[in-house]
Amino acid sequence: MTAALLQRYPVDVLHRPERQVPPPGALEMPWHRIRAVCRLPGGWQRWRLRRALPAIHRLGERLSALGDVALDAYIESLRDRLLAEGLSPRLSREAFATVREVAWRELGMAHHDVQLMGGLALLEGKVAEMPTGEGKTLTATLPAATAALAGVPVHVVTVNDYLAGRDAQAMTPIYARLGLTVGVVTHERSPRQRRAAYAADITYCTNKELVFDYLRDGRELGSECTPLQAHAASLRGALDQHRLLLRGLHFAIVDEADSVMLDEARTPLILSGPDEGEPLDIALIDEVLTLSERYREGEDFVRESGRLHLTEAGKVRLVEQAERRLAAQGERSGWLGKARREWLLQQALVARHQFQRDRHYLVRDGQVQIIDEHTGRVLADRRWERGLQQMVERLEGCRPSEPNRTLARLTYQRFFRRYQHLSGMTGTACEVRGELWWTYRLRVVSIPPHRPSRRRHLGVHAFDDDDGRWQWVAERAAQLAARRRPVLIATASLADSEVLSRRLEARGLEHAVLNARQDAEEAATVARAGCAGAITVATSMAGRGTDIALDEEAREAGGLHVIIAGRHDASRIDRQIAGRCARQGDPGSVEYALSDTDPLLDELAGWQRHIGPLPVRLSRAQRQRERRHARERARLLDADWRENELLGFSGKTE
Numbered sequence: 272m273t274a275a276l277l278q279r280y281p282v283d284v285l286h287r288p289e290r291q292v293p294p295p296g297a298l299e300m301p302w303h304r305i306r307a308v309c310r311l312p313g314g315w316q317r318w319r320l321r322r323a324l325p326a327i328h329r330l331g332e333r334l335s336a337l338g339d340v341a342l343d344a345y346i347e348s349l350r351d352r353l354l355a356e357g358l359s360p361r362l363s364r365e366a367f368a369t370v371r372e373v374a375w376r377e378l379g380m381a382h383h384d385v386q387l388m389g390g391l392a393l394l395e396g397k398v399a400e401m402p403t404g405e406g407k408t409l410t411a412t413l414p415a416a417t418a419a420l421a422g423v424p425v426h427v428v429t430v431n432d433y434l435a436g437r438d439a440q441a442m443t444p445i446y447a448r449l450g451l452t453v454g455v456v457t458h459e460r461s462p463r464q465r466r467a468a469y470a471a472d473i474t475y476c477t478n479k480e481l482v483f484d485y486l487r488d489g490r491e492l493g494s495e496c497t498p499l500q501a502h503a504a505s506l507r508g509a510l511d512q513h514r515l516l517l518r519g520l521h522f523a524i525v526d527e528a529d530s531v532m533l534d535e536a537r538t539p540l541i542l543s544g545p546d547e548g549e550p551l552d553i554a555l556i557d558e559v560l561t562l563s564e565r566y567r568e569g570e571d572f573v574r575e576s577g578r579l580h581l582t583e584a585g586k587v588r589l590v591e592q593a594e595r596r597l598a599a600q601g602e603r604s605g606w607l608g609k610a611r612r613e614w615l616l617q618q619a620l621v622a623r624h625q626f627q628r629d630r631h632y633l634v635r636d637g638q639v640q641i642i643d644e645h646t647g648r649v650l651a652d653r654r655w656e657r658g659l660q661q662m663v664e665r666l667e668g669c670r671p672s673e674p675n676r677t678l679a680r681l682t683y684q685r686f687f688r689r690y691q692h693l694s695g696m697t698g699t700a701c702e703v704r705g706e707l708w709w710t711y712r713l714r715v716v717s718i719p720p721h722r723p724s725r726r727r728h729l730g731v732h733a734f735d736d737d738d739g740r741w742q743w744v745a746e747r748a749a750q751l752a753a754r755r756r757p758v759l760i761a762t763a764s765l766a767d768s769e770v771l772s773r774r775l776e777a778r779g780l781e782h783a784v785l786n787a788r789q790d791a792e793e794a795a796t797v798a799r800a801g802c803a804g805a806i807t808v809a810t811s812m813a814g815r816g817t818d819i820a821l822d823e824e825a826r827e828a829g830g831l832h833v834i835i836a837g838r839h840d841a842s843r844i845d846r847q848i849a850g851r852c853a854r855q856g857d858p859g860s861v862e863y864a865l866s867d868t869d870p871l872l873d874e875l876a877g878w879q880r881h882i883g884p885l886p887v888r889l890s891r892a893q894r895q896r897e898r899r900h901a902r903e904r905a906r907l908l909d910a911d912w913r914e915n916e917l918l919g920f921s922g923k924t925e
């Protein structure tokens with residue numbers, strides 16, 4: 272696949288190469304769903320990958336006998352051969368042995384067999400499912416360096432700026448010794464720095480920055496949107512290639528693939544700019560907010576599948592109010608038009624009843640900032656659309672921001688399938704393997720752990736209310752810390768993390784907090800979290816990718832203990848949090864502290880909400896939410912294809 276890529280797309284000739292993905296035919300989706308079920312057994316896949324290992328080790332033995340100068344000369348010759356011949360299986364094995372030897376010399380870490388297998392799966396364009404803490408960061412260096420040595424620009428995509436910066440910095444010694452350049456794209460980088468980072472052999476970036484940069488390039492390209500059109504425009508001097516950020520979509524390794532490609536793929540990414548059209552009608556926003564105050568849940572509006580809907584009684588009430596307003600203010604009042612006023616009121620109800628401060632957003636420096644529900648991080652510069660942002664700002668007493676207009680939008684589903692070579696890695700893919708196949712044509716290969724896990728599951732503790740839960744959690748943390756074990760307490764929201772922090776403070780327990788409000792010291796907080804007796808309270812910010820290294824005393828005391836205080840949107844997220852302990856053969860334990868007031872229970876209606884033990888009800892609610900989110904993604908994908916077909920005649924959305 273990759274060799275073909277090199278033949279078809281000489282990198283420096285075509286601008287912005289990417290795969291043209293045709294919309295699926297009528298029977299294609301059902302057919303791929305059947306194929307997702309009829310996959311090859313995992314054992315056979317692993318056996319196939321394992322077969323390549325003896326050859327890599329034989330080469331590795333030869334390389335380890337070389338001195339530093341001889342190794343550098345060997346790397347030079349390997350690069351020349353890869354550039355000339357492309358990525359043949361033989362040269363790929365040679366490259367893997369070389370990267371492994373270099374990793375050993377530069378970082379003191381040689382890839383384990385399971386990491387070599389994971390690397391081979393990535394090079395084949397698959398999702399490598401490797402248990403948490405097995406060293407995916409190091410695994411990615413194998414296919415990334417191999418492809419980069421063959422001249423293919425590589426994007427290593429991850430979920431947040433902290434991980435992109437950390438992984439790039441940690442792995443740079445390997446790439447530098449191989450003569451490869453590394454770039455990092457994070458939120459604060461300027462366009463010039465981004466261009467330079469994408470020009471590097473290997474670019475570490477976050478999914479959001481990558482898609483936004485792609486959309487910005489799309490606007491720069493205008494109508495010259497396909498690679499061939501862009502190339503032709505460049506030849507006739509109509510396109511200044513130096514203004515583009517990316518060099519095309521060649522080879523991507525997506526870390527935390529289930530989070531990036533599924534959890535975050537429920538809403539399209541929207542590039543917005545200042546709206547120079549209609550000015551914001553603050554008086555109307557205030558009026559709607561005042562009206563919405565009188566609407567009662569259950570009578571005037573209901574929650575269904577996580578959304579708010581006006582009931583018939585609510586609609587009748589709105590008609591009466593609108594008529595009164597129209598009579599008083601005339602037709603220019605903004606109340607004309609049934610659809611518009613219902614929509615306005617619905618937005619006001621969402622601002623009032625659905626979005627909660629310190630759960631969905633926080634207020635900082637007089638501004639409302641959105642918290643990413645999956646990563647627990649602030650989404651800098653992102654705002655809700657069409658008046659919703661301003662409504663929340665008014666409710667919080669902040670100055671309303673200027674309205675934005677959509678410039679371009681794109682779904683992750685469409686974006687990632689445009690890569691010439693797409694692969695991913697994660698610790699949690701087994702339950703979504705079908706969706707990864709029919710959405711992205713990605714197969715999942717489960718890679719076994721290097722050593723058997725020593726993680727102990729200490730069960731679930733259920734409480735009637737938050738008060739009881741926080742009291743127990745604080746007591747438990749105090750006991751464990753006294754035994755010199757480090758404790759990580761994961762809360763479901765920023766508000767919960769602050770409530771717990773106050774409880775710990777009241778007991779005089781020293782602790783660190785990692786949440787969207789206290790994110791400046793992230794690296795230092797994570798570095799201290801593995802010290803003997805340390806207590807750390809964190810939201811899902813510490814859920815994925817965070818590597819908590821233990822000190823010797825902590826390891827001897829029993830390793831990290833994780834308390835998951837509240838179930839998350841998907842069981843995969845809980846498993847990722849549990850995966851912060853017992854990594855790389857270390858000891859560790861995990862337990863749950865659940866409360867009957869968990870907002871996840873809102874997912875259940877009627878008897879389901881009240882019948883059965885709390886852990887069973889929460890698991891039911893979690894499964895229901897996972898299914899709802901999967902349905903939303905399927906709907907979005909479907910709408911995306913249909914819109915694409917329609918706009919094929921009239922224009923493009925990106």
Ligand SMILES: Nc1ncnc2c1ncn2[C@@H]1O[C@H](COP(=O)(O)OP(=O)(O)OP(=O)(O)O)[C@@H](O)[C@H]1O
Pocket residue numbers: 380381382383386401402403404405406407408409697698815816817818820850854855
């Ligand atoms: N071959 C190796 N030899 C020694 N240590 C290793 C090796 N591979 C990885 N490690 C160490 O294992 C730890 C975990 O690595 P890493 O954070 O990359 O795991 P991960 O699989 O990405 O975890 P997560 O699933 O949480 O993202 C790191 O401290 C890393 O240095």
